[in-house]
Amino acid sequence: MIADVLDELGRATAESIGPAARYMHCDVTSENDWARWSESIDAINVLVNNAAVLVLRSIANTTVADYRRVFEVNELGHLPRYPRHDRADAPRAGRS
Numbered sequence: 001m002i003a004d005v006l007d008e009l010g011r012a013t014a015e016s017i018g019p020a021a022r023y024m025h026c027d028v029t030s031e032n033d034w035a036r037w038s039e040s041i042d043a044i045n046v047l048v049n050n051a052a053v054l055v056l057r058s059i060a061n062t063t064v065a066d067y068r069r070v071f072e073v074n075e076l077g078h079l080p081r082y083p084r085h086d087r088a089d090a091p092r093a094g095r096s
Helices: 007-017 031-039 064-074 079-093
Strands: 002-004 023-025
Touching: 002 007, 007 023, 023 031
Parallel strands: 002 023
Antiparallel strands: none
């Protein structure tokens, strides 16, 4: 499963991998997108969350909105996915 907010690139990536790959739009800051993604899969074998944003400005020119966006994507973006899958996958993956 390829998930991203860049739909055209995400679809192209899935197509380049082949028929086993699927693409789904998912904004990591959206609990609704995470829930929709979570419900579309059976289990997680490997999860790579490399969503990130970068603001290339001095701190004096960085707005609160800029900082919130960076924090929401880079720090909080992974949290909505954990409640459902970590508990469900723990026994299968050998974790406790």
